[in-house]
Amino acid sequence: MSELATRAEKLDAADDLRGKRDAFVLDDVVYLDGNSLGALPAVVPGRVEDVVRRQWGELRIRSWEESGWWTAPERIGDRIAPLVGAAPGQIVVGDSTSVNVFKALVGAVRMAGEGRDEILVDATTFPTDGYIAQSAARMTGCTLRPVAPAQVPGALGDRTAAVLLNHVDYRTGRLHDLPALTAAVHGAGAYVVWDLCHSAGALPVGLDEHGVDLAVGCTYKYLNGGPGSPAYLYVRRELQDRFDSPLPGWNSHAEPFGMRSGYEPAPGALRGRVGTPDILSMLALEAALEVWDGVQVEAVRAKSLALTDFFLECVAAYVPEGRVECLTPIAHAERGSQIALRCEGAGDVMKRLVERGVVGDFRAPDVLRFGFTPLYVGFADVERAARVLARTLG
Numbered sequence: 001m002s003e004l005a006t007r008a009e010k011l012d013a014a015d016d017l018r019g020k021r022d023a024f025v026l027d028d029v030v031y032l033d034g035n036s037l038g039a040l041p042a043v044v045p046g047r048v049e050d051v052v053r054r055q056w057g058e059l060r061i062r063s064w065e066e067s068g069w070w071t072a073p074e075r076i077g078d079r080i081a082p083l084v085g086a087a088p089g090q091i092v093v094g095d096s097t098s099v100n101v102f103k104a105l106v107g108a109v110r111m112a113g114e115g116r117d118e119i120l121v122d123a124t125t126f127p128t129d130g131y132i133a134q135s136a137a138r139m140t141g142c143t144l145r146p147v148a149p150a151q152v153p154g155a156l157g158d159r160t161a162a163v164l165l166n167h168v169d170y171r172t173g174r175l176h177d178l179p180a181l182t183a184a185v186h187g188a189g190a191y192v193v194w195d196l197c198h199s200a201g202a203l204p205v206g207l208d209e210h211g212v213d214l215a216v217g218c219t220y221k222y223l224n225g226g227p228g229s230p231a232y233l234y235v236r237r238e239l240q241d242r243f244d245s246p247l248p249g250w251n252s253h254a255e256p257f258g259m260r261s262g263y264e265p266a267p268g269a270l271r272g273r274v275g276t277p278d279i280l281s282m283l284a285l286e287a288a289l290e291v292w293d294g295v296q297v298e299a300v301r302a303k304s305l306a307l308t309d310f311f312l313e314c315v316a317a318y319v320p321e322g323r324v325e326c327l328t329p330i331a332h333a334e335r336g337s338q339i340a341l342r343c344e345g346a347g348d349v350m351k352r353l354v355e356r357g358v359v360g361d362f363r364a365p366d367v368l369r370f371g372f373t374p375l376y377v378g379f380a381d382v383e384r385a386a387r388v389l390a391r392t393l394g
């Protein structure tokens with residue numbers, strides 16, 4: 001056994017999160033794609049069966065109250081809250097991330113008020129945020145300026161209304177400085193919206209601590225909610241009364257069953273709701289979140305950094321010099337929970353890796369992306385992935 005494989009065994013034996021792997025349905029594939037679709041928590045199938053057969057099949061309409069369907073968006077929001085550093089009552093679950101980006105960004109521009117007519121958007125963003133920001137700008141009469149996150153402080157001005165940023169870049173895995181950028185946006189009198197898709201469940205976010213205004217994120221990556229599981233919207237408590245949703249559906253009404261023609265927004269996080277919640281996906285997510293019982297995000301972060309450090313070490317030891325170039329920052333303060341390697345023919349290389357039992361993904365034009373979910377990825381997986389990568393490139 002190689003020195004690295006021996007070390008992997010020791011690291012696994014000393015890993016406090018090791019037992020969590022049993023809470024997931026996994027086979028002997030090395031699954032490094034939890035940053036696209038998290039693995040299935042073992043508790044989910046039975047719960048979904050109960051929701052469908054008993055709650056829907058037997059209780060039918062009564063389940064809106066008796067099975068807690070109606071209040072699921074805010075209840076599950078409160079379950080996500082500690083994972084992103086938010087006190088209860090500020091997060092609602094529902095809709096896709098794209099829809100929540102729209103709500104948050106238009107809501108932010110409306111809060112900024114007269115005289116502020118520019119939106120800054122992360123120039124390197126996952127495309128959907130950029131597309132939605134373009135439409136939000138057109139609708140609110142703002143101009144949209146794409147800016148690299150590091151350049152945001154210099155681009156802010158007294159016309160800036162809102163800034164939309166990604167906490168972790170989907171392609172490179174770069175972690176942006178949320179506290180400093182949030183403070184810079186506030187210094188200019190503007191509002192910030194953070195997309196937490198690639199950070200929630202992988203590292204501490206500290207939404208309340210850093211005074212973030214609005215945030216959105218998906219739940220199908222590190223939160224393992226399942227394909228198309230609903231996203232969430234955070235609106236900081238002090239801003240909730242001023243949050244003027246651009247999608248004020250009846251579920252966000254102060255009295256939804258009053259069936260009144262006049263709109264009156266509900267107080268608190270409920271204002272972020274739109275229409276009828278997608279109960280099947282939502283309750284699958286609620287079950288999936290049970291794997292977090294007793295887990296601290298800080299412990300997840302420590303293991304995530306150890307996994308990505310070890311992967312880089314194994315890649316350096318096994319992969320011939322010059323075949324891959326790491327796009328992810330080496331500094332821990334700038335690294336999310338993935339490693340992105342630029343590589344010639346990356347699309348074909350990833351196909352062959354998948355055939356050999358190492359599942360990551362390919363992002364155009366030339367990036368091999370490997371996501372590390374500390375709840376179910378171990379150090380032996382990491383060593384094996386690097387070994388298979390070296391064989392595939394060799």
Ligand SMILES: Cc1ncc(COP(=O)(O)O)c(C=O)c1O
Binds near residue numbers: 096129166218
């Ligand atoms: C940063 C980021 N934002 C948004 C999305 C997707 O949004 P939606 O949930 O609407 O598909 C993704 C991935 O799909 C993402 O990585």
Ligand SMILES: Nc1ccccc1C(=O)C[C@H](N)C(=O)O
Binds near residue numbers: 170
């Ligand atoms: N929602 C998906 C549906 C199908 C395939 C991928 C996704 C992703 O989430 C991609 C991810 N956001 C990424 O960072 O590339």
